[in-house]
Amino acid sequence: MPAAMNIIQVHNLKKSFGTLEVLKEISIDIAAQEVVCVIGASGSGKSTFLRCLNKLEEITGGQVIIDGQDITAKGTDINKIRQEVGMVFQHFNLFPHKTVLDNITLAPIKARGVSRAVANKAALELLDKVGLADKANAYPGELSGGQKQRVAIARSLAMNPKIMLFDEPTSALDPEMVGEVLAVMKQLALEGMTMVVVTHEMGFAREVSDRVVFIHQGRILEQNTPAALFDNPTEPRTQEFLSKIL
């Protein structure tokens, strides 16, 4: 596929916090509809990398091009980028005083000017999709962690993003809730969503992703299909990481 077709293009991305160099020349192109899982040790820079893809972090050097738009260029409408790039966090970040339905409709109504009736209808369809059709009028505090995370996914989808970023979406969940969230993510992948997923869920990475990227100390050390990376890692550091977690 020619480079121009890649919906995410990252060239020599660098990110420092003060004197701490967290990302060191990361380059990666991701095709539309590709599902990429990012793995690596704690502190290796996975979250920071993800956050640079929608400018939640100001990058220190290099270039990030999302759907043809250089998000690092001056004058880029970052709100437009954020509408195209949905993000789901470890901690769901729902508005506690709003119902599930209002959590989902808020951005389409406020940022897109969608009418309440249209936004409600779309939100109910999304709730159905994530298996929570009966929770529209509940408040986040009445939901389990897994349900909250599924609402958070529905909320992101309500903006019709072209890309979804997931930052350890199941790490804060009780083990019995993990499967229901991964199932929603798997369904999304099957529907052709472009996804970048920072995860410790190696089963999900193996089963669902097209590519697994191993980040070590701020660099992409190795990347491959899940079968190749998990079964035949070539770099000693990848082998060491996988031997600790698999």
Ligand SMILES: Nc1ncnc2c1ncn2[C@@H]1O[C@H](COP(=O)(O)OP(=O)(O)OP(=O)(O)O)[C@@H](O)[C@H]1O
């Ligand atoms: N806002 C910040 N200010 C200063 N340092 C930061 C900031 N955010 C992250 N860091 C540092 O950058 C490094 C990489 O953090 P990051 O969260 O990207 O790692 P990670 O691979 O996602 O780790 P984990 O798996 O534990 O979430 C760490 O040393 C972290 O302390």
